[in-house]
Amino acid sequence: MKQSKMIEVLKSKFPDINLVPGDNHYWSPKERNVYFKRDDSTLESTWSLLHETGHALLNHIHYFTDIELLTMEMDAWEKAKNLATELDIEIDDDHIQDCLDSYRDWLHKRSLCPDCFLSGIQINTSTYSCIFCHKKWKVSSERFCRPYRRKTL
Numbered sequence: 450m451k452q453s454k455m456i457e458v459l460k461s462k463f464p465d466i467n468l469v470p471g472d473n474h475y476w477s478p479k480e481r482n483v484y485f486k487r488d489d490s491t492l493e494s495t496w497s498l499l500h501e502t503g504h505a506l507l508n509h510i511h512y513f514t515d516i517e518l519l520t521m522e523m524d525a526w527e528k529a530k531n532l533a534t535e536l537d538i539e540i541d542d543d544h545i546q547d548c549l550d551s552y553r554d555w556l557h558k559r560s561l562c563p564d565c566f567l568s569g570i571q572i573n574t575s576t577y578s579c580i581f582c583h584k585k586w587k588v589s590s591e592r593f594c595r596p597y598r599r600k601t602l
């Protein structure tokens with residue numbers, strides 16, 4: 450499906466969500482904007498757009514821990530899959546798994562203590578603490594949603 454067509458369909462289905470062209474796909478809860486990558490009609494771009502729309506429809510705003518963030522990611526993909534079915538599009542399950550894997554990796558990396566490289570515990574949205582050396586470190590609260598290619602062995 451052409452991106453322009455897709456935007457048109459989504460706009461008429463969900464008039465209370467603003468679809469705004471931008472440099473990348475993301476959901477901004479504050480403005481209720483779903484940004485989409487301008488002039489990109491590739492399949493993956495279409496899936497990302499549905500995924501971000503999923504976040505919007507599920508009203509994803511607050512999260513406390515990275516685990517909650519991951520759950521929100523999975524829920525948004527579930528929603529995207531339902532939307533895709535309605536629009537007669539199929540989202541590749543491998544793509545979803547790739548996205549979730551890259552998310553897990555990212556979350557894992559930021560949970561590692563900068564000093565002893567062991568997994569810390571999250572004490573609030575933006576802070577982790579090491580149970581071994583008691584170091585605390587900040588993590589960005591920026592959301593991340595970028596798939597990488599699964600390595601084929």
Ligand SMILES: [Zn+2]
Nearest residue numbers: 500522525594
């Ligand atoms: Zn997401």
Ligand SMILES: [Zn+2]
Nearest residue numbers: 562565579582
């Ligand atoms: Zn440590």
